[in-house]
Amino acid sequence: MEVHVRIPTPLKKLTGEQDIIRAKGSTVGEVIRWLTETYPGLKERLQDEDGEIRRFINIYVNNEDIRFIQNLETPLKDGDQLSIIPAIAGGSFLKRRVMLTFPPKLIKEPVIYHIGQRFNLVTNIRSANVTENTGWVTLEIDGEEEEYLKAVHYLNEIGVVVEPVERNIIE
DSSP: OEEEEEOOGGGGGGGTTOSEEEEEOSBHHHHHHHHHHHSTTHHHHHBOTTSOBOTTEEEEETTEEGGGTTGGGOBOOTTOEEEEEEOOGGGOEEEEEEEEEEOGGGTTSOHHHHHHHHTTOEEEEEEEEEOSSOEEEEEEEEEEHHHHHHHHHHHHHHTOEEEEOSOOEEO
């Protein structure tokens, strides 16, 4: 089983500057074990002394936080995307870019307005293509990490696909 692991910038020096690694494993725990055995130095950054994921490391499978699934026992299927995201300390303000893909039933709904209001985020449409039946938007989102994560969870729940755009901006 092969999955794609997105490596954050602070950890790329430990992976030979790779952004995405093709890893093996049928659960998140197996992939983390494979990564830490393959790339020395990652274990100390990702796991505590008990082998648990450090509290300031967030891991997502296809944009879903593993803490809301089955943690390290979260099952994976071939082609899944696993993202490792270090938490930003001190309530840092982030500017992120994501691509939202809307199902037909949400094309005419004010989804972007709602995430700005519900989650205390500032949104800025960078590009879009919307027709009667399909739609995608590249959106810049400014706000606290916690609010951003809540918004992504909400979007996934209502059926919007959220994909990070590679060049996120930190202010």
